[in-house]
Amino acid sequence: MTLVDLNQNALRTASARIRRFAPRTAVHNALEPVGELPGAPFDSVGVNYLLHCMPGDLETKTGRLLTSIRPAMSPQAVLFGSTILATAAKLSRPARTLLAFYNRKGVFHNVDDQAEALDRALGAAFANHRVELVGGVATFVASDPSPREPS
Secondary structure, eight states, X not given: OEEEESOHHHHHHHHHHTGGGOOEEEEOOTTXXXXXXXXXXXXXXXXXXXXXXXXXXXXXXXXXXXXXXXXXXXXXXXXXXXXXXXXXXXXXXXXXXXXXXXXXXXXXXXTTOOHHXXXXXXXXXXXXXXXXXXXXXXXXXXXXXXXXXOO
16 A cells, blocks of 8 residues: 655554555655556546546646656556535535635635536546536446546
8 A cells, every 4th residue: 555645644644544555655746747656557547526626617627637647557547535525515604604614715626517517527537437426426436547648
């Protein structure tokens, strides 16, 4: 298992939590080419609660992320993950306030993120994919990467 994050503190904490699995760690920016990662190529890649933190529209940032991580994925790789969609569900007032605050601070970039955009981006990069909404969160799984690079 390899944990990848831009934040060394997050890696340290997560690694300590799952130390029984002897995880490897790598500090990496998801917006840049992945390069060499310990344990690559991977048959399973999880990108949980990442996309809503990346700048840009959801279809473009999903494409950028897939372009970045594609070299670390095996041909039979399965991608799975989740992202917060600010408009996906009827949110409580506190949830709307918190999302607005995070977007103003630049922590989140999900004001206009739509499940349809995620579906299009995954469909362009994988032969099989599924997007499901659970409240304000889109969960997804994709397999059989297309031979062409995602857009």
